Amino acid sequence: xxxxxxxxxxxxxxxxxxxxxxxxxxxxxxxxxxxxxKVTNVSRLCHSKPIVTVNGMFPGPTVYAREGDTLVVNVxxxxxxxxxxxxxxxxxxxxxxxxxxxYITQCPIMTGHSYTYNITITAQRGTLWWHAHIFWxxxxxxxxxxxxxxxxxGFPFPQPYREANIVLGEWWNNxxxxxxxxxxxxxxxxxxxxxxxxxxKPGPLFPCSEKHTYALEVEQGxxxxxxxxxxxxxxxxxFAIAGHNLTVVEIDAVYTKPFTTQAILIxxxxxxxxxxxxxxxxxxxxxxxxxxxxxxxxxxxxxxxAILQYKGIPNSVQPVLPQLPALNNTAFALNYDDKLxxxxxxxxxxxxxxxxxxxxxxxxxxxxxxxxxxxxxxxxTASLNNITFVMPKIGLLQxxxxxxxxxxxxxxPDRPPTSFNFTGAPLTANLGTKQGTRLxxxxxxxxxxxxxxxxxxxxxxSHPFHLHGYNFFIVGSGIGNFDPKKDPAxxxxxxxxxxxxxxxxxxxxxxxxxxxxxxGVWFMHCHLELHTSWGLKTAFVVENxxxxxxxxxxxxxxxPPC
Ligand SMILES: *[C@@H]1O[C@H](CO)[C@@H](O)[C@H](O)[C@H]1NC(C)=O
Ligand SMILES: *[C@@H]1O[C@H](CO)[C@@H](O)[C@H](O)[C@H]1NC(C)=O
Ligand SMILES: *[C@@H]1O[C@H](CO)[C@@H](O)[C@H](O)[C@H]1NC(C)=O
Ligand SMILES: *[C@@H]1O[C@H](CO)[C@@H](O)[C@H](O)[C@H]1NC(C)=O
Ligand SMILES: *[C@@H]1O[C@H](CO)[C@@H](O)[C@H](O)[C@H]1NC(C)=O
Ligand SMILES: *[C@@H]1O[C@H](CO)[C@@H](O)[C@H](O)[C@H]1NC(C)=O
Ligand SMILES: *[C@@H]1O[C@H](CO)[C@@H](O)[C@H](O)[C@H]1NC(C)=O
Ligand SMILES: *[C@@H]1O[C@H](CO)[C@@H](O)[C@H](O)[C@H]1NC(C)=O
Ligand SMILES: *[C@@H]1O[C@H](CO)[C@@H](O)[C@H](O)[C@H]1NC(C)=O
Ligand SMILES: *[C@@H]1O[C@H](CO)[C@@H](O)[C@H](O)[C@H]1NC(C)=O
Ligand SMILES: *[C@@H]1O[C@H](CO)[C@@H](O)[C@H](O)[C@H]1NC(C)=O
Ligand SMILES: *[C@@H]1O[C@H](CO)[C@@H](O)[C@H](O)[C@H]1NC(C)=O
Numbered sequence: 001x002x003x004x005x006x007x008x009x010x011x012x013x014x015x016x017x018x019x020x021x022x023x024x025x026x027x028x029x030x031x032x033x034x035x036x037x038k039v040t041n042v043s044r045l046c047h048s049k050p051i052v053t054v055n056g057m058f059p060g061p062t063v064y065a066r067e068g069d070t071l072v073v074n075v076x077x078x079x080x081x082x083x084x085x086x087x088x089x090x091x092x093x094x095x096x097x098x099x100x101x102x103y104i105t106q107c108p109i110m111t112g113h114s115y116t117y118n119i120t121i122t123a124q125r126g127t128l129w130w131h132a133h134i135f136w137x138x139x140x141x142x143x144x145x146x147x148x149x150x151x152x153x154g155f156p157f158p159q160p161y162r163e164a165n166i167v168l169g170e171w172w173n174n175x176x177x178x179x180x181x182x183x184x185x186x187x188x189x190x191x192x193x194x195x196x197x198x199x200x201k202p203g204p205l206f207p208c209s210e211k212h213t214y215a216l217e218v219e220q221g222x223x224x225x226x227x228x229x230x231x232x233x234x235x236x237x238x239f240a241i242a243g244h245n246l247t248v249v250e251i252d253a254v255y256t257k258p259f260t261t262q263a264i265l266i267x268x269x270x271x272x273x274x275x276x277x278x279x280x281x282x283x284x285x286x287x288x289x290x291x292x293x294x295x296x297x298x299x300x301x302x303x304x305x306a307i308l309q310y311k312g313i314p315n316s317v318q319p320v321l322p323q324l325p326a327l328n329n330t331a332f333a334l335n336y337d338d339k340l341x342x343x344x345x346x347x348x349x350x351x352x353x354x355x356x357x358x359x360x361x362x363x364x365x366x367x368x369x370x371x372x373x374x375x376x377x378x379x380x381t382a383s384l385n386n387i388t389f390v391m392p393k394i395g396l397l398q399x400x401x402x403x404x405x406x407x408x409x410x411x412x413p414d415r416p417p418t419s420f421n422f423t424g425a426p427l428t429a430n431l432g433t434k435q436g437t438r439l440x441x442x443x444x445x446x447x448x449x450x451x452x453x454x455x456x457x458x459x460x461x462s463h464p465f466h467l468h469g470y471n472f473f474i475v476g477s478g479i480g481n482f483d484p485k486k487d488p489a490x491x492x493x494x495x496x497x498x499x500x501x502x503x504x505x506x507x508x509x510x511x512x513x514x515x516x517x518x519x520g521v522w523f524m525h526c527h528l529e530l531h532t533s534w535g536l537k538t539a540f541v542v543e544n545x546x547x548x549x550x551x552x553x554x555x556x557x558x559x560p561p562c
Pocket of ligand 7: 328
């Protein structure tokens with residue numbers, strides 16, 4: 001019998017907690033949450049402004065669960081914007097209805113309406129997160145998901161004394177939806193963010209921020225587990241703590257072989273768990289986050305800070321800053337990603353598909369399309385295999401399930417229409433793309449290898465790609481053009497990192513593999529919101545298996561109508 005636990009949130013935020021403190025022991029439970037989407041005034045950087053929040057909290061409430069639990073989250077929309085929530089990294093087996101991306105798996109929850117996301121957590125434990133999945137509203141609508149291992153299972157690394165969530169974000173002083181609308185109208189990138197944040201706070205390097213600094217109190221000699229999430233919209237980030245090394249033990253809710261580093265690299269959408277030992281001279285040490293950008297693209301280069309504060313040390317002690325890798329430190333980024341390995345033990349095996357049923361090769365491109373009403377008569381755009389994805393008017397999963405014709409086609413090409421020197425000199429002529437709501441159909445339980453190839457159409461850039469409904473193995477990666485003859489020989493098929501979001505290197509390629517055992521319609525997109533909104537996205541239609549136990553479940557009764 002499952003027990004039901006309901007979480008009510010007071011005004012106090014529990015940012016640091018005993019490991020497992022909040023969870024009762026015992027069998028799988030049903031955890032119910034009420035998410036009230038509403039506009040709340042928040043003051044940051046000398047401004048007080050209304051932002052869209054969940055339950056008036058920024059960041060929103062942390063969702064706690066244990067592997068095997070069911071989460072029942074009733075989202076009620078009191079804001080003037082349409083809303084939907086994505087449970088980033090949860091696999092939602094056969095149940096895309098609870099995945100959340102608007103017009104992909106559901107229509108929006110309109111003002112005054114509710115929708116209950118019913119999520120069973122199967123064979124996953126670690127740190128994930130939730131966020132709005134409609135336009136740019138995830139700028140303020142996000143929070144952590146903490147999944148503890150099954151009762152008695154423990155961690156495959158030394159038990160930390162305490163743990164804390166470190167949620168990195170991006171802040172605009174103006175209304176984010178207005179910022180985006182202005183960019184779209186001009187056909188140019190919207191204004192850059194005004195700050196980066198750690199747990200919603202920019203830290204003392206920004207004016208008017210004394211009150212807006214997150215501090216984590218630590219005790220000398222103890223070990224802490226930090227659950228780091230990159231909830232920023234457009235920036236890959238470096239993160240470090242002055243004087244303290246970080247031991248990486250988990251990425252995207254998958255255990256890794258532990259390794260120690262002075263800084264981590266984390267792309268939007270990714271999570272990283274690190275152990276930190278409070279073994280330095282008692283004092284105050286800055287934690288800091290700043291972007292990684294190694295392409296000729298302008299970026300908000302400001303540094304967010306928070307404080308690691310030893311118990312008993314007064315606030316008057318001036319903290320020191322960590323040395324973050326330089327903004328354009330490609331070597332650090334490549335070297336860091338290279339160190340990530342699945343734990344791959346008998347208990348947590350890396351089941352990498354060894355035989356590939358379907359080979360896909362997708363080029364990532366930026367481009368320029370005509371736009372008579374835009375500033376230059378053109379608008380910036382983006383594409384996969386030269387196709388700019390057009391959002392449908394009804395949910396694709398609904399169209400698939402009820403076999404509604406005319407919403408999408410399944411002719412997304414397995415390779416680009418033309419081959420060229422993808423990462424050669426910048427291509428600045430004929431940057432037009434084709435438009436369409438074109439998906440790729442994948443046979444149930446087949447194995448897929450997808451090579452994501454960056455191109456120099458307009459410019460090269462690093463793109464964090466996120467696949468919904470699955471984890472995948474990153475079997476290979478390189479700079480330049482993928483060579484189908486030589487590169488597969490270098491693939492790691494033993495203990496490659498397993499994630500739901502991967503940063504394709506600037507001017508390079510990444511090869512991922514997964515087994516298509518989760519039927520439904522699954523979004524795949526660049527997790528830079530700027531590029532998602534420009535069309536750098538598509539979806540896979542994974543067919544049903546032979547019986548109902550391997551087929552998409554029927555939709556819930558309260559699925560929002562279009
Ligand atoms: C919220 O801030 C706006 C100005 O940004 C102000 O007009 C409004 O009165 C504030 N509301 C509350 C409840 O403080
Ligand atoms: C969800 O919350 C709303 C607002 O509180 C409530 O009216 C509705 O009955 C709830 N739905 C469910 C399924 O509990
Ligand atoms: C959630 O889904 C489970 C499994 O499909 C079902 O048994 C349960 O009744 C659902 N709960 C709600 C509140 O919809
Ligand atoms: C974008 O930035 C420009 C220049 O600073 C400013 O004039 C404009 O008001 C900003 N737009 C929005 C929507 O914030
Ligand atoms: C952090 O790691 C570096 C490189 O391994 C090492 O030189 C340094 O002593 C370590 N620092 C601490 C505080 O452990
Ligand atoms: C950060 O960006 C601003 C404006 O884009 C630029 O003026 C400044 O030099 C940059 N700072 C660093 C350290 O790159
Ligand atoms: C990185 O940026 C610095 C400062 O802007 C510059 O001096 C350096 O040449 C750049 N390095 C690379 C590899 O582009
Ligand atoms: C568009 O116009 C702006 C402002 O005149 C200019 O700075 C920019 O280079 C132009 N962009 C393109 C892609 O033509
Ligand atoms: C592709 O372009 C790069 C850089 O311009 C060049 O070094 C390389 O030789 C080109 N490759 C081919 C096959 O033309
Ligand atoms: C993309 O499609 C457009 C429109 O058909 C075409 O003009 C362009 O050459 C194509 N670009 C590439 C790189 O295939
Ligand atoms: C999927 O394929 C694997 C490997 O052949 C097999 O072990 C598994 O039973 C299959 N799953 C289903 C649901 O058919
Ligand atoms: C909100 O969603 C509904 C249903 O899909 C749609 O008809 C309406 O246009 C949307 N409103 C806005 C402001 O996008």
